[in-house]
Amino acid sequence: xxxxxxxxxxxxxxxxxxxxxxxxxxxxxxxxxxxxxxxxxxxxxxxxxxxxxxxxxxxxxxxxxxxxxxxxxxxxxxxxxxxxxxxxxxxxxxxxxxxxxxxxxxxxxxxxxxxxxxxxxxxxxxxxxxxxxxxxxxxxxxxxxxxxxxxxxxxxxxxxxxxxxxxxxxxxxxxxxxxxxxxxxxxxxxxxxxxxxxxxxxxxxxxxxxxxxxxxxxxxxxxxxxxxxxxxxxxxxxxxxxxxxxxxxxxxxxxxxxxxxxxxxxxxxxxxxxxxxxxxxxxxxxxxxxxxxxxxxxxxxxxxxxxxxxxxxxxxxxxxxxxxxxxxxxxxxxxxxxxxxxxxxxxxxxxxxxxxxxxxxxxxxxxxxxxxxxxxxxxxxxxxxxxxxxxxxxxxxxxxxxxxxxxxxxxxxxxxxxxxxxxxxxxxxxxxxxxxxxxxxxxxxxxxxxxxxxxxxxxxxxxxxxxxxxxxxxxxxxxxxxxxxxxxxxxxxxxxxxxxxxxxxxxxxxxxxxxxxxxxxxxxxxxxxxxxxxxxxxxxxx
Numbered sequence: 001x002x003x004x005x006x007x008x009x010x011x012x013x014x015x016x017x018x019x020x021x022x023x024x025x026x027x028x029x030x031x032x033x034x035x036x037x038x039x040x041x042x043x044x045x046x047x048x049x050x051x052x053x054x055x056x057x058x059x060x061x062x063x064x065x066x067x068x069x070x071x072x073x074x075x076x077x078x079x080x081x082x083x084x085x086x087x088x089x090x091x092x093x094x095x096x097x098x099x100x101x102x103x104x105x106x107x108x109x110x111x112x113x114x115x116x117x118x119x120x121x122x123x124x125x126x127x128x129x130x131x132x133x134x135x136x137x138x139x140x141x142x143x144x145x146x147x148x149x150x151x152x153x154x155x156x157x158x159x160x161x162x163x164x165x166x167x168x169x170x171x172x173x174x175x176x177x178x179x180x181x182x183x184x185x186x187x188x189x190x191x192x193x194x195x196x197x198x199x200x201x202x203x204x205x206x207x208x209x210x211x212x213x214x215x216x217x218x219x220x221x222x223x224x225x226x227x228x229x230x231x232x233x234x235x236x237x238x239x240x241x242x243x244x245x246x247x248x249x250x251x252x253x254x255x256x257x258x259x260x261x262x263x264x265x266x267x268x269x270x271x272x273x274x275x276x277x278x279x280x281x282x283x284x285x286x287x288x289x290x291x292x293x294x295x296x297x298x299x300x301x302x303x304x305x306x307x308x309x310x311x312x313x314x315x316x317x318x319x320x321x322x323x324x325x326x327x328x329x330x331x332x333x334x335x336x337x338x339x340x341x342x343x344x345x346x347x348x349x350x351x352x353x354x355x356x357x358x359x360x361x362x363x364x365x366x367x368x369x370x371x372x373x374x375x376x377x378x379x380x381x382x383x384x385x386x387x388x389x390x391x392x393x394x395x396x397x398x399x400x401x402x403x404x405x406x407x408x409x410x411x412x413x414x415x416x417x418x419x420x421x422x423x424x425x426x427x428x429x430x431x432x433x434x435x436x437x438x439x440x441x442x443x444x445x446x447x448x449x450x451x452x453x454x455x456x457x458x459x460x461x462x463x464x465x466x467x468x469x470x471x472x473x474x475x476x477x478x479x480x481x482x483x484x485x486x487x488x489x490x491x492x493x494x495x496x497x498x499x500x501x502x503x504x505x506x507x508x509x510x511x512x513x514x515x516x517x518x519x520x521x522x523x524x525x526x527x528x529x530x531x532x533x534x535x536x537x538x539x540x541x542x
Contacts, residue, residue, distance in 0.1 A: 009033055011501045027489065027511060031498055036507075039486065039493040041477045043347035046316070050330040053467040058084060058436070058459055061467060062175050065455065068469065073172040074107040074164060075448035076469075078269075081177040083455040085279040087442025088179050090434035094273030096181035098420045099167050099430065101270045101289075102194070104446060105413045105420075106160040107171070111449035112410045113205060114157035117142060117150045120403060120512050124248065126505045134248045141241065149209055149241050156205040163194045163417070181431030186424065194421055198414065206410055212240025215411045222386050224394040242407065249400035258399040258510035260492040261361055262392075264368035265352060265475065267303060267445040267452040268292030270416070272381045273423070281305065281443045289416075290383050290447060293372040294362065296354060300375045305443050305454070309359055310470065311349040311481040314342065320482060322351075322359070325456035325468035326441060349478035349487060350470050363488040364451030364475040365514060366406035367397065385412070399513040406449075406515075438462040448472055450515050476514045489514055 011031045026042040049068055053060055061080040066073035078100060085092060121142040129135050141149040161171040167184050168174035176183045202215065211218050213236060221227050227246070230237055237243050249255050268288035276287035285292050285302065292303035310328055313320045316338040318331035333343070351359035362368070367388060374389025388405050395401070438461055445454035451472030458466040478487040486494070489511060498504045 013498065013501050013504050013507065027493065027507065029493055029498075029507065031501055034497055034499070034501075036493050036496045036498060039490040040344060041347070041479060041487055041489050042345045043477060046332055046346050048330070048332065049469055050328070050467050053464050056464050058087070058457070058462070058464060059179070060464065061455060061457065062178065065469060066173050066175065068471070070172055071111060072107060072448040072450065072453075074103055074168070074174065075446050075453055077175060077177050078104045079444040079446040079453055080455050081179060082279055082444030082446075083442040083457045084179040084444070085434075085442070086281050086284075086444065087440035087457055087459055088434050088437050089278070089280075089440075090180045091278055091432045092181055092276065093429040093432055094277065095424055095428050095430045097271050097273040097276060098424050099182045099184065099186070100177055101273075102417055102420050103164045103168055103174075103177075104269065105417050106163045108449045109160035109201065109410060109413050109417070110157050110164075112157070112406060113153040113210070115449070115515055116403070116407060117147070117153040117157075118144070119515070120509075121150070121245075123505055123508050123512065124252075128499060128503075128505055129248075129252050132248065132251055134244065134251060137244065138248055141244070152205055152209055153241075156201055159197050159201045160417075162197050166190050166194055178431070180434040181429070183431065185430060186426065188426060191421055191424060191426070195418065198417055198421070202414055206414060210241045210407065210410065212236035212238075212243060215414060218242075218408075218411050219415075223390045226387075227391075245403070245407075246400070249403075254509060255395060255398050255400040257496055257506065258402070258492040258513060259397045259495075260363050260402075260488050262297045262397055263360060263362050264295045264371045265303070265362035265364050265452050266290075266292055266294075266369035266372040266447060267305075267454055268369075268372075269445075269447040275381070284443075284445075286379075289381060290369060291372055291375065291378065292445075293375055294352060294354065295368075295371050295375075295389075296357065296360070300372070301354065305445070305456075307353040308454075308470065309351045309353060310468075311351055311359070311478075312343075313349070313482040314344055314479040315348045316343050316346050317348065322482065325454075325470065326458055326466065328456070328466065328468040330468075345477075345479040347474050347478045348470075349481045350475050351481055359481065359483070361478070361481070361485055361487055361491070362475060363514075364472040365402065366409055366449075366451070367392075367402045368451060369447050370405040370408060383412070399509050402513040436462070451475060 013029045013031055026044055028040045029036045030038040053064055065076040065080045068076050122144050125139045125143050141147050164171040167186060168176040207214060221230055231243055268291050270289040271287045272289055294301040294303055309322050309324060311322050316333050316335050318333055321329055352362050354360050370388035371392055373383050373385040378384035391401055440459045442457045453472055454470050456468045476488045480486055492510050496506050498506050
């Protein structure tokens with residue numbers, strides 16, 4: 001009997017970003033019978049900030065690195081100042097630590113509703129879901145520009161950075177954090193105005209629109225079962241934007257899509273004002289309020305910056321180096337020449353040397369830091385929140401869970417900022433002039449809205465000898481490494497079902513759940529002819 005061979009349909013889909021937020025990223029996937037079987041992430045723009053900073057004054061990073069991003073420039077300032085604090089062995093007064101914490105958290109509070117309504121939720125109004133019983137309500141609330149929640153969410157998102165500007169003088173691109181403290185002298189009026197602005201954020205959007213309950217009630221949820229009970233507890237919960245999001249995701253399958261590697265990295269952020277008066281690399285973890293750590297899918301590990309490496313095997317940089325950032329080398333190649341060596345991205349591949357497992361890729365972002373928040377053993381001043389560790393164990397990671405983790409932080413950070421504002425002592429110092437050491441090494445890190453963000457600085461003869469920045473976007477969109485292991489977004493896309501390769505909105509959901517400065521337009525190509533089949537614009541704003 002003759003065998004019948006079934007010809008599988010193979011197509012290549014090219015996801016191309018034109019810089020909606022920052023940078024350019026292409027995601028190329030191979031689809032076989034409607035399922036993604038391979039994925040490659042390609043950062044298409046050379047940045048070169050490490051080269052720019054070489055040989056400059058040590059404080060140049062305070063000016064240059066916040067310009068890396070127009071959305072999270074405050075996060076870049078925060079980690080760059082701690083890199084110098086550790087290199088120069090400064091003393092930072094408690095007031096300065098509080099103000100730094102307040103500013104950093106307010107930038108993230110701004111990002112949360114703006115990202116959800118203006119970047120992510122737009123895709124939920126896609127015609128693919130028009131048969132959903134919730135589709136009409138989703139469009140009524142989240143359609144771009146016209147949605148009822150879209151308007152209030154985007155407008156209210158601007159309020160927290162008004163707090164940042166009160167202390168920092170402006171947002172974005174402030175440079176008011178300096179080694180030894182902050183360059184501001186707040187008054188009682190500044191504190192009360194900041195509290196008022198924060199309360200507006202809570203009473204206008206966070207509680208009535210997003211949560212449908214008080215911040216404290218939402219934060220009582222410690223398990224996925226608690227969340228499901230909360231959902232049914234009151235009509236206000238069920239019908240809130242959060243309630244609608246959970247119900248809609250479970251109906252259209254976003255709770256089963258885009259799991260990623262299931263391994264997480266958080267470098268931690270926000271310091272206890274008394275426990276990090278004299279910043280050091282070694283004392284950093286113990287002073288953190290939002291903790292650092294690595295979760296390998298089974299166990300937790302302490303985060304150690306000495307275990308970070310950058311691989312350039314598939315990056316547009318010379319060689320195949322696998323170096324710690326203190327020894328990092330940034331030597332760009334002509335992409336045409338680099339591609340002859342099978343290199344395909346301007347992003348390096350950050351990896352973490354896990355004891356007994358070798359270098360592994362790790363997902364960074366809100367889900368990562370909320371999983372790490374579930375690690376037992378927190379000190380009284382540190383964040384312990386078991387909710388998302390439980391959710392990951394109960395239903396697994398997904399696009400839905402990744403988004404929920406980010407939105408969860410609106411409630412947490414609101415409470416933290418309120419507390420910090422009340423702890424500022426207007427009669428005490430905000431700055432202690434440091435001694436500018438000509439030699440040294442420093443490490444500064446934080447958790448930007450998108451995830452773990454860090455600087456490594458080497459000083460020699462009073463100048464910057466080496467400066468390396470690793471962003472959360474690099475952790476998530478970095479290409480394969482020397483062992484052939486994919487980056488987190490590459491991993492998350494493999495196995496995804498794409499209903500229509502000419503309009504692959506599913507890929508946009510996965511990519512945008514990481515918020516990695518990417519998906520703006522999507523192009524689909526026939527794998528044989530390379531003819532463009534269709535162009536899909538996420539959000540329809542081209």
